[in-house]
Amino acid sequence: MTRTPEQILAAMTPAEKLAQLQIVWRRDDAEAADLARRGIGALFWPQSAARTNALQRAAVTESRHGIPLLIGLDVVHGQFTIFPTPLAQAASFDPAVAVADARVSATEARSSGVNWTFSPMVDVSRDPRWGRVVEGFGEDPHLGAVFGAAKVRGYQGEDLRASDAVAACLKHFVGYGAAEGGRDYNTADMSLQRLREVYLEPFRAGVAAGAASVMASFNTLNGVPMHANRRLLTDVLKREYGFEGTVVADAEGVAQLVPHGVAADEFDAIARSIGAGLDTVMGGALLSDPDTAAALLDAIDPARLDDAVLRMLRLKQRLGLFDRPYVDESAERTAPTPETLAATRAAAERCPVLLKNDGPLLPLPSRGARVLLTGPFAESTDHLGAWVQHFAAGAGSLADALRERLPHLDWVVDPSIDPVRPSADGVARAARLATDCDLVVVAAGEPSALSGEAASRSDIRLPGDQEALIRAVAATGVPVVVLLATGRPLVVEAWADEVGALLVTWHLGTQGPEAIARLLAGDVSPAGRLPMTFPRSVGQIPVHHDALPTGRPARTGGSLTAERVDVGLNGPDNLDDTFTSKYLDLPLGPRFGFGEGLSYTTFEIEDAHLSTHTVSTESLARGARIRVTATVRNTGDRDGDDVLLVFLGSPVARISRPVQRLAAFTRVAVAAGGVARVELDIDAAQLGFFDDDVRFVFEPGRVELVLTDGGSALPLSLEITG
Numbered sequence: 001m002t003r004t005p006e007q008i009l010a011a012m013t014p015a016e017k018l019a020q021l022q023i024v025w026r027r028d029d030a031e032a033a034d035l036a037r038r039g040i041g042a043l044f045w046p047q048s049a050a051r052t053n054a055l056q057r058a059a060v061t062e063s064r065h066g067i068p069l070l071i072g073l074d075v076v077h078g079q080f081t082i083f084p085t086p087l088a089q090a091a092s093f094d095p096a097v098a099v100a101d102a103r104v105s106a107t108e109a110r111s112s113g114v115n116w117t118f119s120p121m122v123d124v125s126r127d128p129r130w131g132r133v134v135e136g137f138g139e140d141p142h143l144g145a146v147f148g149a150a151k152v153r154g155y156q157g158e159d160l161r162a163s164d165a166v167a168a169c170l171k172h173f174v175g176y177g178a179a180e181g182g183r184d185y186n187t188a189d190m191s192l193q194r195l196r197e198v199y200l201e202p203f204r205a206g207v208a209a210g211a212a213s214v215m216a217s218f219n220t221l222n223g224v225p226m227h228a229n230r231r232l233l234t235d236v237l238k239r240e241y242g243f244e245g246t247v248v249a250d251a252e253g254v255a256q257l258v259p260h261g262v263a264a265d266e267f268d269a270i271a272r273s274i275g276a277g278l279d280t281v282m283g284g285a286l287l288s289d290p291d292t293a294a295a296l297l298d299a300i301d302p303a304r305l306d307d308a309v310l311r312m313l314r315l316k317q318r319l320g321l322f323d324r325p326y327v328d329e330s331a332e333r334t335a336p337t338p339e340t341l342a343a344t345r346a347a348a349e350r351c352p353v354l355l356k357n358d359g360p361l362l363p364l365p366s367r368g369a370r371v372l373l374t375g376p377f378a379e380s381t382d383h384l385g386a387w388v389q390h391f392a393a394g395a396g397s398l399a400d401a402l403r404e405r406l407p408h409l410d411w412v413v414d415p416s417i418d419p420v421r422p423s424a425d426g427v428a429r430a431a432r433l434a435t436d437c438d439l440v441v442v443a444a445g446e447p448s449a450l451s452g453e454a455a456s457r458s459d460i461r462l463p464g465d466q467e468a469l470i471r472a473v474a475a476t477g478v479p480v481v482v483l484l485a486t487g488r489p490l491v492v493e494a495w496a497d498e499v500g501a502l503l504v505t506w507h508l509g510t511q512g513p514e515a516i517a518r519l520l521a522g523d524v525s526p527a528g529r530l531p532m533t534f535p536r537s538v539g540q541i542p543v544h545h546d547a548l549p550t551g552r553p554a555r556t557g558g559s560l561t562a563e564r565v566d567v568g569l570n571g572p573d574n575l576d577d578t579f580t581s582k583y584l585d586l587p588l589g590p591r592f593g594f595g596e597g598l599s600y601t602t603f604e605i606e607d608a609h610l611s612t613h614t615v616s617t618e619s620l621a622r623g624a625r626i627r628v629t630a631t632v633r634n635t636g637d638r639d640g641d642d643v644l645l646v647f648l649g650s651p652v653a654r655i656s657r658p659v660q661r662l663a664a665f666t667r668v669a670v671a672a673g674g675v676a677r678v679e680l681d682i683d684a685a686q687l688g689f690f691d692d693d694v695r696f697v698f699e700p701g702r703v704e705l706v707l708t709d710g711g712s713a714l715p716l717s718l719e720i721t722g
């Protein structure tokens with residue numbers, strides 16, 4: 001009969017309990033096996049099923065209590081078969097894309113011994129300078145909440161004991177995406193109202209979806225490092241949200257309490273972290289060392305120690321590791337299959353965002369044109385994006401995929417320039433080649449290495465001479481299509497007006513080039529929408545869709561003039577639009593906004609209705625939902641998907657409210673000339689808000705709703721009664 005976690009705990013000494021609360025990585029399997037014998041709780045994946053089984057055997061048969069290991073790894077958007085990056089997935093506005101990634105990832109990972117992934121990352125961010133925006137789901141808390149919860153369910157399935165399930169890990173708790181200056185690991189400071197409304201929301205949803213673990217973030221929040229933040233780790237996450245899983249540190253995050261200036265040494269840091277509610281230390285001094293135990297055990301409350309160990313043991317029980325600690329090596333998956341490649345290609349086709357298509361230049365003709373394919377991503381195989389492991393299945397090149405899919409076009413392929421290094425001669429060569437062509441496709445963008453962890457950029461324009469390349473080929477007068485491979489929103493102001501078409505392709509994974517080729521050929525129509533705003537300049541950051549209106553919202557952009565504005569004594573009537581919130585040197589608003597995206601066809605939204613036009617605060621408090629129904633008509637000659645968004649705004653409330661907040665979204669396929677009926681449910685929680693006392697309130701008053709697909713927009717009104 002399998003022992004219960006409580007029975008195992010009762011038999012453990014304090015030093016053994018402490019040893020269980022750690023995960024480390026060791027290249028040397030002998031070292032790792034020794035740690036397993038000494039009762040460590042978890043290890044990073046040793047790169048194969050066989051080597052994982054050897055470590056599990058050491059833990060189960062050679063340690064005093066025979067406790068199996070958690071085996072962790074960052075499987076963020078794929079293990080062997082790589083899916084589009086999470087930011088790209090969010091652009092699909094289709095949570096099924098996130099589920100498809102999580103299902104394939106969990107299947108591949110668990111088959112090779114991984115039973116714990118450090119994903120999904122659900123950090124909201126409004127600052128594209130931060131390299132880790134690529135790992136999250138963008139700037140909107142509702143979008144992040146829906147995608148984060150979907151990914152948790154995709155990784156964990158119905159039963160964590162299943163051979164295609166892994167424990168999920170919501171990260172990084174919390175506020176990491178609000179790093180000042182967009183500089184990774186930097187300070188985050190915000191009102192508790194904003195913390196609740198924006199940054200905590202995806203974690204709340206992920207816990208509600210059953211996430212098995214949460215990872216603490218590197219940053220301080222309002223002066224308190226998250227690895228020692230009792231108010232958030234214990235009071236909010238565990239008590240208020242009811243989180244019963246394990247809270248794991250980020251890499252060396254506990255030891256970093258010393259440079260944060262809140263711990264005298266690493267032992268003090270470990271004691272503070274565990275005391276604040278952290279359960280599993282990642283890296284750092286070995287907790288199984290006798291001198292560590294001697295230094296720590298007097299500083300850690302025994303009940304807290306027991307709670308942390310029980311959380312670890314219960315997760316192992318949920319994973320079925322006590323009954324089946326070993327994986328079937330004959331079933332190990334170490335490469336994509338035709339099915340997983342088809343799944344990632346289908347996902348990749350749903351993520352690109354068409355931001356311009358004058359002409360329309362896209363889709364490309366199938367024959368009878370001479371097309372220059374230039375730019376650093378023309379022949380590159382760098383399509384996987386940040387956070388992939390060295391053993392991931394690589395991608396092919398765009399040039400090969402385009403030649404394969406459109407063989408009757410007369411392709412001239414000249415990558416011309418390096419993605420980051422200056423290449424003046426490459427620019428000149430591309431311009432020369434363009435003059436002999438009917439169309440130019442510039443495959444531009446950011447290498448995967450320029451986004452992800454420790455990859456913040458102070459200048460988010462295209463690197464190297466890519467801007468010069470685009471402008472040079474555009475100056476020839478030959479029509480230009482730009483494909484933008486990127487891990488973040490970029491500043492495209494210098495050239496966006498000079499090109500005919502702009503398709504943001506993100507980093508799409510193992511089948512990225514094939515998906516792009518099918519989109520350019522018109523086999524499928526792009527339907528992605530921006531999950532994060534593209535600013536006009538880095539100086540405009542933060543700029544996002546759900547900003548507050550301010551007391552002086554501008555109606556027009558700025559203008560640079562040397563003349564002083566004569567305020568004079570005319571009083572308020574000369575406050576036309578001069579003294580309003582804008583930049584003198586920028587037009588109003590971002591270059592491309594949240595939710596923007598075009599299709600190869602056109603749609604009309606008709607016959608939009610609300611399930612009710614009044615709802616009481618009392619029924620909202622009981623969880624009343626409001627349903628928006630509408631008809632989407634495809635008024636074009638191509639099949640396509642439309643993405644519908646419901647934004648809501650409160651003209652009058654006890655605190656200033658965002659000009660718009662995303663409350664619901666859906667993606668729907670509509671055949672050419674056809675119609676589709678859509679239903680979007682607005683949960684009660686979207687109709688309330690945290691006030692300045694950080695109380696969640698439903699407030700009587702008018703709520704203005706807008707149902708839009710980025711083209712047409714239908715206003716709807718709802719009255720919340722007292």
Ligand code: GLC
Nearest residue numbers: 074118171172215250251453
């Ligand atoms: C890194 C990242 C975190 C990751 C962890 C383990 O520093 O911050 O997201 O899960 O280390 O690799």
